Amino acid sequence: MDALHPFVKIRRDLHRIPELGFQEYKTQSYLLNYIESLAGEHVEIKKWRTGLFVKVKGTNPSKLIGYRADIDGLPIEEQTDYEFKSEHLGRMHACGHDLHMSIALGVMTSVVSNRLKDDVLFIFQPAEEGPGGALPMLQSEIMIEWKPDILFALHIAPEYEVGTIATKTGLLFANTSELYIDLKGKGGHAAYPHLTNDMIVAGCNLVTQLQSIISRNVNPLDSAVITIGKITGGTVQNIIAENARLEGTIRTLSEQSMVKVKKRIEELVNGIEIGYQCEAKIDYGAMYHQVYNESETTLEFMNFVREQPDVTLFECNEAMTGEDFGYMIKDIPGFMFWLGVKSDFGLHHSKLTPNEDAIPVAIELISNYLQFKGN
Numbered sequence: 001m002d003a004l005h006p007f008v009k010i011r012r013d014l015h016r017i018p019e020l021g022f023q024e025y026k027t028q029s030y031l032l033n034y035i036e037s038l039a040g041e042h043v044e045i046k047k048w049r050t051g052l053f054v055k056v057k058g059t060n061p062s063k064l065i066g067y068r069a070d071i072d073g074l075p076i077e078e079q080t081d082y083e084f085k086s087e088h089l090g091r092m093h094a095c096g097h098d099l100h101m102s103i104a105l106g107v108m109t110s111v112v113s114n115r116l117k118d119d120v121l122f123i124f125q126p127a128e129e130g131p132g133g134a135l136p137m138l139q140s141e142i143m144i145e146w147k148p149d150i151l152f153a154l155h156i157a158p159e160y161e162v163g164t165i166a167t168k169t170g171l172l173f174a175n176t177s178e179l180y181i182d183l184k185g186k187g188g189h190a191a192y193p194h195l196t197n198d199m200i201v202a203g204c205n206l207v208t209q210l211q212s213i214i215s216r217n218v219n220p221l222d223s224a225v226i227t228i229g230k231i232t233g234g235t236v237q238n239i240i241a242e243n244a245r246l247e248g249t250i251r252t253l254s255e256q257s258m259v260k261v262k263k264r265i266e267e268l269v270n271g272i273e274i275g276y277q278c279e280a281k282i283d284y285g286a287m288y289h290q291v292y293n294e295s296e297t298t299l300e301f302m303n304f305v306r307e308q309p310d311v312t313l314f315e316c317n318e319a320m321t322g323e324d325f326g327y328m329i330k331d332i333p334g335f336m337f338w339l340g341v342k343s344d345f346g347l348h349h350s351k352l353t354p355n356e357d358a359i360p361v362a363i364e365l366i367s368n369y370l371q372f373k374g375n
Ligand SMILES: CC(=O)N[C@@H](CCC[C@H](N)C(=O)O)C(=O)O
Pocket: 095, 128, 129, 130, 155, 176, 177, 178, 248, 249, 250, 286, 288, 320, 321, 322, 323, 324, 347
């Protein structure tokens, strides 16, 4: 039987211990443990909340190249058949951050043993799924001092075969905003609806109305999404619900559409308040800036990928996914790309099973890219 690739083993170790945003204590300690085993005078480690900055010094640096990997998991009960399944009840690495971390550790190992001329900053970022670690990390004293000259990141893509690298210049990921709507009416006996204001009925009606914003208020050529992923409300089956809460997310390709969608949400919620004689509160939670790939660095990377024997470049369209990495490359030139990991189940699914062959492929590609870019 073939021995397990060392970074596949690391991915599996990390897969067992998914933690939510800003609670990544075990993850941080696992990463630290590994990175300290590499450490020498050329490796400088700084902790930032539950994340890490690791600088691998070059031999004669003229720039700092940044590479970011996100580290948090999701509130999902895993349903894979893995023998290395999540050990944390109701938590899962269902967005591939376990692969993102193991690939970054593999690249770091290669850069430490094969130093570049330039410095490389590895950023292990907490809370990508929410409430967002990129912006506070970017504003931290550490990153102000260690501000990369260029910066990149990857995201696994279950829809592409292993060996596919997909990206484009310009807009890659949408603008996002979380959406929380609390409704408060008047509860009462299930048999006396005329004496109550039922927030289950109001909430369901609102969910349906929200869909009309996308179909009737947003230019069809400027896509947007409103997804309500969770509804809670009521107490038991024979009591009319006094409260309901809708939790969702808004995605838009343009920043103007985000403003417009929010304005329409507020108008419709206002209508619900009047129509159902209830009180409503809207909270937008975390918002992420779009991921916009800077032309020069992206084109250079795309040309580099085209020359590599084991990978194929695919020029993809933009996606409605969000990523707070968008904040990091708002002012620092850089890019993000998709890494093919073919899985029958997609991102945020309880049965996501990325093909681990993508791990060595990515480590080799990124290590070679860094040798090309940083020497
Ligand atoms: C790559 C990915 O799946 N990212 C998440 C980011 C979530 C941002 C925030 N919590 C929201 O829901 O708006 C995504 O769901 O796209």
